[in-house]
Amino acid sequence: QQQVKQSPQSLIVQKGGIPIINCAYENTAFDYFPWYQQFPGKGPALLIAIRPDVSEKKEGRFTISFNKSAKQFSLHIMDSQPGDSATYFCAARFGGSSNTGKLIFGQGTTLQVKP
């Protein structure tokens, strides 16, 4: 119930393609869903985040789609560039009275964008 399942584990696209990374969860107590981007040897950096009362959020070339009834959310990267090659993590946070601020992370997706 505390898991966040992320797929695929790895993804290769051509420059300009639209990679899509999917995450699924079971616990309806989650109330905040961030995506992090991590380059090799570096710490993750917050990319974009969404709350479950919103079905889509866009920031630049990055879009989160959220399906509350299916308990799924996904990250789309428009016009992908080689510089987007990194590992991407989805995460979820418990809300309400159980809110401790801690995040549950997916397993990560390694994205390679070929020139």
Add this chain to the structure above:
Amino acid sequence: DGGITQSPKYLFRKEGQNVTLSCEQNLNHDAMYWYRQDPGQGLRLIYYSQIVNDFQKGDIAEGYSVSREKKESFPLTVTSAQKNPTAFYLCASSGPSRGNYEQYFGAGTRLSVL
């Protein structure tokens, strides 16, 4: 320059030795976290602290210990009881503890066993 500083960047542990990883933040955040990252397993929570002098175990606390004597600092000790310590360790902070959702990460410490 606000942020989270982890040191050292690389650390080597001998058999039976305890080692301590440093994490300092100047973001005035209340909450701090330690994660362990292994290939293909995402980030797993070791310990977290929402306030000074208080901390809770995460999902994989065995073989680790922490202290939170100052708001800015949250050191992690990898004890000799942790039999498989080789991993990338990440420290994060967020604040105020329940008002701000975002976690900010340090650059990490890579720990290896000699």
